[in-house]
Amino acid sequence: MEAALGLMRRMPPKHTETALSALLSLLPRHSSDLLSQVDQPLQVLCDIDGGKEFILCEYNRDADSYRSPWSSKYHPPLEDGTQPSPELRKLEIEANEIFAIYRDQYYEGGISSVYMWEDDNEGFVACFLIKKDGSKTAHGRRGYLEEGAWDAIHVIEVGPEEDGTAHYCLTSTVMLSLTTDDESSGTFSLSGSIRRQMNMDLSVAEGHLCNMGRMIEEMESKMRNSLDQVYFGKTKEMVCTLRPPAEITQMRMPES
Amino acid sequence: MAEEDAPEVELSGEQKKEIAKWFLLHSPGGEIQYVAKDVRSVLDDDGAYGEAASEAFPAYNKAQMICLDMPRGMGEVLITSFGELEENQFLDPRTAQVGIVDHVKQVCTDARPATDEELPSPYIEEFRCALDAEVLKYVGEAYPKGVCSVYSTKGKDVEGPGSDFELAVVIQAARNSPQNFCTGSWRSVWNIEFKDDIQILELRGKMQVGAHYFEEGNVQLDTKHECKDSTIFQSPEDCAISIASIIRHHETEYLGSLEYCCDAMNAGSTEKASSYSHPFPLA
Numbered sequence: 001m002e003a004a005l006g007l008m009r010r011m012p013p014k015h016t017e018t019a020l021s022a023l024l025s026l027l028p029r030h031s032s033d034l035l036s037q038v039d040q041p042l043q044v045l046c047d048i049d050g051g052k053e054f055i056l057c058e059y060n061r062d063a064d065s066y067r068s069p070w071s072s073k074y075h076p077p078l079e080d081g082t083q084p085s086p087e088l089r090k091l092e093i094e095a096n097e098i099f100a101i102y103r104d105q106y107y108e109g110g111i112s113s114v115y116m117w118e119d120d121n122e123g124f125v126a127c128f129l130i131k132k133d134g135s136k137t138a139h140g141r142r143g144y145l146e147e148g149a150w151d152a153i154h155v156i157e158v159g160p161e162e163d164g165t166a167h168y169c170l171t172s173t174v175m176l177s178l179t180t181d182d183e184s185s186g187t188f189s190l191s192g193s194i195r196r197q198m199n200m201d202l203s204v205a206e207g208h209l210c211n212m213g214r215m216i217e218e219m220e221s222k223m224r225n226s227l228d229q230v231y232f233g234k235t236k237e238m239v240c241t242l243r244p245p246a247e248i249t250q251m252r253m254p255e256s
Numbered sequence: 257m258a259e260e261d262a263p264e265v266e267l268s269g270e271q272k273k274e275i276a277k278w279f280l281l282h283s284p285g286g287e288i289q290y291v292a293k294d295v296r297s298v299l300d301d302d303g304a305y306g307e308a309a310s311e312a313f314p315a316y317n318k319a320q321m322i323c324l325d326m327p328r329g330m331g332e333v334l335i336t337s338f339g340e341l342e343e344n345q346f347l348d349p350r351t352a353q354v355g356i357v358d359h360v361k362q363v364c365t366d367a368r369p370a371t372d373e374e375l376p377s378p379y380i381e382e383f384r385c386a387l388d389a390e391v392l393k394y395v396g397e398a399y400p401k402g403v404c405s406v407y408s409t410k411g412k413d414v415e416g417p418g419s420d421f422e423l424a425v426v427i428q429a430a431r432n433s434p435q436n437f438c439t440g441s442w443r444s445v446w447n448i449e450f451k452d453d454i455q456i457l458e459l460r461g462k463m464q465v466g467a468h469y470f471e472e473g474n475v476q477l478d479t480k481h482e483c484k485d486s487t488i489f490q491s492p493e494d495c496a497i498s499i500a501s502i503i504r505h506h507e508t509e510y511l512g513s514l515e516y517c518c519d520a521m522n523a524g525s526t527e528k529a530s531s532y533s534h535p536f537p538l539a
Contacts, residue, residue, distance in 0.1 A: 003297035009474045010291055011282055019282075022275045025267060026298055173473075180517060186463075186482060188517045192475030230469055235477045236518040238440035238467040242429045243399050243511055 001030055008038050013177070013191040016040055039173045039193050042131045042151040044111055045075050055113040057153065059127040069096045069113045084116050088124060092116040095209055099128055102213070106220075107132050107150075122160040126208075128216055129153050151175040154216050161204055168211060170198045172219045176227060190235060194226060269304045276308035284468040284476065285320050285441035286432035288313070289362070313359040314343060321428045321443055323403045324364040326355050333357075333364060338407035338424050347374060349407055350388055376412035383450070384408055384423055386492040390500035391425055398504065399442070402429040409447070423448045425503065437471035446503055455489040459502055463510050479517075481510050 004023050011019040020038050024031050035058050043056045047068040054060075060067040062081040065074040072089060074081040084092060095114040103112040110132035119125050132150040152174050159167035177191035198219055202211045267275075276295050283291040296305050317335045326333055326348070333339070333348040333355035341347055344357045347370055354374065356366040376384060388406040395402040404427045411421030425446040432439045444463040451458065460482070467477040483506050487498045 003294035006294040007279060007291065007298065009470045010284060010287055010294075010468070011279065011474075012284070012476050012478065013474055014478075015282060019279070022278065023298065026272070026275060186480050188477075188479045188514070190475070190477045192469075192473060194473035194475070196472065226472075230471075230473075231475055232518045234438060234469045235467050235475070236515060238431065238438060238469075239442075239465055239477075239511070239514055239518075241400070241431055242440050242442040242465070243402075243507070245508075245511060245515070 001027075001033060004030065004034060005037060013175070013193065014189070039151075039153065039175055039195070041149070041175060041177075042129060042153070044131060047071055047073075047075070049073065053111050055111060055129040055131055057115070057127065057129060059117070059125075059155070060113070060115045067115070069093075069115060082117070085118060088116050088118060091208065092126075095126065095128070095212075098209060098213065102217075103130055110150075119157065123158045123166070126156045126158065126212060127153065128156070128212075148179075149175075149177045152220065154219065156212050156215065158208060158212075164205065165201050165203050166208070166211075168200050168202060168215060170200075170212075170215050170219060172196050172198070172216075172223060174220075174223050174227065176231065178231075190231060192231070194223060194230060196223060196226075269301065272299055272301050272304040273308045273311075275299070276305050277312045280308060280312035281316055283316065284439055285466055286430055286439045287434075287468070288316055290434070309360050313362070317357075317359055317362065320430075320441065321426060322362065323428060324355060324357065324362065326351075326353060326364050326367040328367070330367050332403060333367075334403060334405045334426060334428065336405070336407070336426050338409055338426065339405065341374060347407075349375075349384060349405060376408040377415055379416050380408050380412055380414055380421060382492040383421075383495060386496035387423060387425065387448075387499055390496040391427070391503070394500045394504050395427055398507070399427070399429040401431065402427060402442075404428070418452060420452050421450050423450070425499070427503075427507075438467070438469045440467040441465070444503075444507060446499075448499060450489060450495075452489070457487050457489055457495060457499065459485045459487070459499065461485075461503065461506055463507065465514065479514060483510075 004027060007023065008019060017040060020034065020040060023034055027034065044053045045056055045066055046053050047070045049071040052070050054068045054070060056066045062074065062078055065076050065078040065081060067074050067081060069092065072083060092114060095116070099112050099114050103110055107130065110130055113129045114126060116124055116126045130152040152172065154170060154172045157169040173193055173195045175193040180188045196219065198215060200215060276299050279291055279295045280288060292309065299305050318337050318340070322335050323332050324335065330353055331348060331351045333346050335346055335357065339347040341354060344359065346355050346357060348355060352370045352375055353367045354370050355364040357364050375381070384406050391404050391406060395404045404425065407424045409422045409424045411419055414421045425448065427444045428442065430441040442465050444461060446459055446461045449458045463481045465477065465479045469475045485502045485506065487502060489495065490498065
């Protein structure tokens with residue numbers, strides 16, 4: 001399993017799906033582990049009832065059907081598909097509404113979904129997802145054709161309440177893909193994913209959603225900063241290490 | 257989460273081999289040995305792995321243009337399709353040696369002098385050698401850890417003026433820092449057609465840059481660029497100077513546009529970030 005995850009960290013992100021399906025066929029007994037630990041670009045279905053789109057992931061899947069967060073119905077229809085308890089479903093509905101507002105404010109578009117389910121430890125797990133397909137719009141500088149996609153997955157494990165506080169464990173993954181195709185620089189493709197974790201014990205006085213919301217917001221902002229450093233900073237650094245810009249070569253600077 | 261009904265279909269040896277090959281061929285530059293270790297473990301079938309490795313490694317080594325040391329301090333040999341004499345024998349035109357290579361271990365196990373048939377004619381060698389010297393100079397200045405080679409690719413037996421011929425310039429630079437979780441590679445290939453009848457040289461360059469960062473995830477850069485240029489047919493030394501200067505010009509320009517790309521994308525994605533000051537609606 002460790003070897004499988006090692007492979008996923010090295011294969012080109014563009015080929016994540018192929019790599020994952022190859023691993024699934026080699027290691028069928030590890031399929032649920034693989035599917036939950038390997039990040040794939042998010043896909044979307046349309047809820048027939050509301051006409052709204054929702055995001056597909058392992059957390060709303062049962063057999064080959066996916067549960068919509070809007071109607072809680074499975075697509076394609078599934079008899080006896082797993083459902084959250086009525087109480088949890090209420091929380092889930094509220095979370096979806098609020099998260100949609102958050103998504104609109106920060107991303108000005110895109111699709112969001114929240115799924116919740118009870119876990120074995122008397123707590124529950126919530127999964128917040130965002131999918132934003134990049135626009136070939138204002139970011140077209142100097143005639144660049146830019147395509148970008150941002151997928152974010154935030155999974156929060158909420159422990160049982162004890163003395164008015166609960167333990168929250170957030171694991172976040174952001175997958176980003178950027179491509180430009182232009183005259184002077186040919187094809188330029190930068191893609192990949194980063195994963196981070198955050199653990200907190202918080203008072204439940206203001207409710208779970210408030211706590212989870214704060215954690216996600218903080219995490220997303222940290223990850224945006226990492227993206228700058230990792231995606232663009234490190235990449236640029238590597239390119240310049242391979243072949244330093246002309247000004248430096250004249251001075252013959254010692255390279256590390 | 258629902259339970260997976262995993263179909264227990266046993267893959268055939270051939271299928272396993274193809275999968276292993278796919279993983280090996282898609283390894284980022286400088287990482288194939290790590291990938292190989294993981295593939296072997298996941299495949300759990302040494303026979304299929306062995307076959308996959310024997311097919312994948314040669315292709316990978318040539319695509320990545322890896323550089324191997326020849327034994328007894330005889331220099332280095334670049335593994336490229338231009339220098340391939342047989343599947344495991346590669347010519348180094350600079351030293352006129354042929355390296356014998358173990359692809360899977362990625363080492364040069366032996367070397368022998370090249371035969372006259374394997375080397376270009378003296379006429380061609382004049383051009384090749386002059387260009388090699390100029391390119392070496394350029395690569396030494398521009399790339400901290402670059403290697404290069406110049407091959408005669410067409411018309412290597414041309415005896416004198418009156419016929420066309422072609423040379424290929426190969427430049428490779430790689431940085432592998434597994435302890436820092438990052439690797440990168442620069443590869444450029446320049447094909448130069450010497451057109452005797454119209455006394456023109458036509459150059460076609462292909463540059464490829466890759467980078468991989470994998471500390472807390474998996475981020476990869478993959479870029480390609482092609483360009484063309486031309487110059488007049490002159491003496492070997494003058495051709496060499498002219499060609500090297502064209503290569504230097506285009507590669508410098510490409511590096512500049514890569515930097516620009518990174519900066520532009522960076523600004524583009526964080527432009528929105530700076531407007532992120534709204535607290536979560538509930539809070």
